[in-house]
Amino acid sequence: MLSKTLRTPAAAITLALMLSACAQPWQNYQAGADASTVTARLGPPKEVYDLPDGGRRLMWPTQPFGETTTAADIDASGKIVSVRQVLDENEFYKAQIGTWTQKDVLLNFGRPVETSYFPLMKRQVWTYRYMEANVWYMMYNFYFDNQGILRLTQKTPDPLHDPDRRGFF
Incomplete structure (x- = not known):
């Protein structure tokens, strides 16, 4: 029988290996599979948007305190086109200043965790939590x-996770 000191590190290593093998909610879906495979695993989507090609985008956000939104693009026949995590810097960098509108941002990232208006700038700001790298x-x-046209993007540290600011919210 293993001593208590040997079981604890072994259990920790086993747990780490098991967790690393777990798929994220947006992984392990095959393009062309029926959309019901996504909803069977993730449940009903919290947000649904019509896509220009007749398909739909289904979204499962973890906001306001989570940092992910799983998005499944479903074609007009009900088949999966793609499933991915959209609150990601590579996804955010696709936003086109001067071209995208609030509707484009909503369609691509879902509802923001927070909205604000800065009267001196005459800008409305939509904010999303995410994990960088x-x-x-x-x-x-x-x-x-x-007019609802995207004019600027900005990333900042999340004060929710700043140990120096905890207790101020």
Whole structure:
């Protein structure tokens, strides 16, 4: 029988290996499979958006305190096109300043965790929590003019995870 000191590290290593083998909610879906395979695993989507090609985007956000949103693009016949995590810096960088609107941001990232208006700038800001490089807790901000056109993006550290600011919220 293993001593107590040997069982603890062994259990920790086993747990780490088991967790590393777990798939994220947006992984392990095959393009062309029926959309019911996604909803069977993730449940009903919290947000649904119509896509320009007649398909739909189903979303499962973990906001307001989580950093992920799983998005499944479903074609007009009900088949999976793709399933991915959209609150990611590579996804955010696709936003086109001067071209994208609030509707484009909503379609691509879902509802923001927070909205604000800065009257001196005349900008509405939508904010999303995310993890950058799976290490840093961040906030990604989209600034819109009064016509709803994207004019600026910005990323900042998430104050929710700042140990110096805990207790101030």
